[in-house]
Amino acid sequence: MLLKSSLPKIRWKYWVKPWQQVDWLLFCLPVAVSIFGGIMILSTELKQPVTDWWWHWLVATIGAFIALFIARTRYENLLQWHWVTYGLTNFSLIAVMIAGTSAKGAQRWINIAGFNVQPSEFAKIGIIITLAALLHKRTASTIESVFRALAITAVPWGLVFLQPDLATSLVFGAIVLGMLYWANANPGWLILMISPIVAAILFSTPWPLSEPIVLLKELTFSPLGLCWAGAMGIVGWQTLPWRKFNLGAIGAWVLNMLGGELGVFAWNHVLKEYQKDRLSVFINPEHDPLGAGYHLIQSRIAIGAGEIWGWGLFKGPMTQLNFVPEQHTDFIFSAVGEEFGFIGCLVVLFVFCLICLRLLHVAQTAKDNFGSLLAIGVLSMIVFQLIVNVGMTVGLAPVAGIPLPWMSYGRSAMLTNFISLGIVESVANFRQRQKYYL
Known part of the structure; x- marks a missing residue:
């Protein structure tokens, strides 16, 4: 006969069981990045009558629940529907x-x-x-x-x-x-x-x-x-x-x-002309400082102005005075650099490195090639977008219009990232299960 004191513990395991193998660190880090991204979007629009930061958090919340739902669904089902997909x-x-x-x-x-x-x-x-x-x-x-x-x-x-x-x-x-x-x-x-x-x-x-x-x-x-x-x-x-x-x-x-x-x-x-400008202006942005090179010049100034520790949240002059166009989307990293400085940028990059390492770990520990390849596909997508986005804000890559995952404003991009995360979590969740005895 089970003791009454054991019933709450059994109920807790009953509800948690569908996600017992989920990589919670991998799930929580993107959620944290999304929350921080909403704060930075608010900083870029503090003096404007827009609510992109609120939409960013709302879509991230919806995406997180979708990811959790996908995580408890067997990823092997995707094999049967890949041509339909x-x-x-x-x-x-x-x-x-x-x-x-x-x-x-x-x-x-x-x-x-x-x-x-x-x-x-x-x-x-x-x-x-x-x-x-x-x-x-x-x-x-x-x-x-x-x-x-x-x-x-x-x-x-x-x-x-x-x-x-x-x-x-x-x-x-x-x-x-x-x-x-x-x-x-x-x-x-x-x-x-x-x-x-x-x-x-x-x-x-x-x-x-x-x-x-x-x-x-x-x-x-x-x-x-x-x-x-x-x-x-x-x-x-x-x-x-x-x-x-x-x-x-x-x-x-x-x-x-x-x-x-x-x-x-x-x-x-x-x-197109704007495509050629984006591809070439990073070599010499001063060639067209008021045109194609304006985004890159202002972004570099904002990041450089942050120095080591930054100006502080909601205090960056370049960010608060809207000197960097499209800062809430493609150039959100420049706001981090100005308001949190070099240290803040390192912390953000460190968190992304942890996310990538967890994705790689899931790929290495997947029970089959299909799951491993799914994780590597998502890893390749995140790494490339991270490198190009950060690179273009500091002038090391062309301005390609690639958002920073989970931080840049973009509803479709946010849902895509969380759906991808949910698929990888499904791969982690349905690895060789550990035995739990009630």
Whole structure:
């Protein structure tokens, strides 16, 4: 017979049991970051009649409950529905191109019940689930598997790029690279995958002491680009399986040469002016201090003004006087730097490092490849967004319009991050369970 004193303990375990293996540190850290993010958004809008900070907390609360619900649902069910997920992802991206609303030269949002929803944010989850399902069945140890993963990714990536949403398309690339690496892809292949992008930058950027070599009237080659293409030819010769007649080396060299020329063509005829400004202004923001370089200059001034300990909450002059545009979204880290200084920035980065380490731990301890790949996909997404967002606020990366996870204002981005967190928590929750005796 059970003693009465044991009943409350049994009831407590009954309610906690669905989440008994959840990584609570991994859950609580993003919640804390979201709370702090709302405070920083309030600081940027303290003298404005807006309530973005309140919406930030509300959506974060909804996202946290969604994450907890997903955490108690078996993630293996996603395997059965991954093609449906992939189809819905592409359908939503097509729908926003047909019936979406435009803002700032891009058509990325669709109105649902009075709220603007950004399908490209949720598409990140769709591609993580789809790639995890594919690589779970067949690892990326062969060229065929890698090409299959790239072909599957190409459709939603192309739809996102056409919106145009260059920032999210870059996040897609980071997710694919991270998941392919975890799925045993040859590192040399991954280098070759990103090499055309590097070639495009080297061919289209006027680097010092590197005058282009003109072969034809419309065909120019950068000496740095030629050296890069040659180096990639060596990588292709060493890593690709087509060694007969040096096809791997020749193919890698040709791929980079074509990538370089396509980069020049895209720069001159495809990219919008604001996209070109974002990509180039970080090299020399003083070239256009009142235009494209204004965001970056003001952000660096704000962070530098914070010095070691900062001005204090609600006391940063750059933040309170609204000198940094879009500070509550893409440049929220500059508010942290000004009001909490170098120490505050280190604390925020330390918390993000803890989140990433917990994500990596879940990936390493997952009971199967599918769960491990899901965790790595989310880790790749968070790490890339963190590096680019912080990098662009201090002038080390182009202003790409990528939000800081859980801190920047953005309802679709917030829900995406918490849904991703819930999926990883499900992977943690359904690992090998410990035995509990009542």
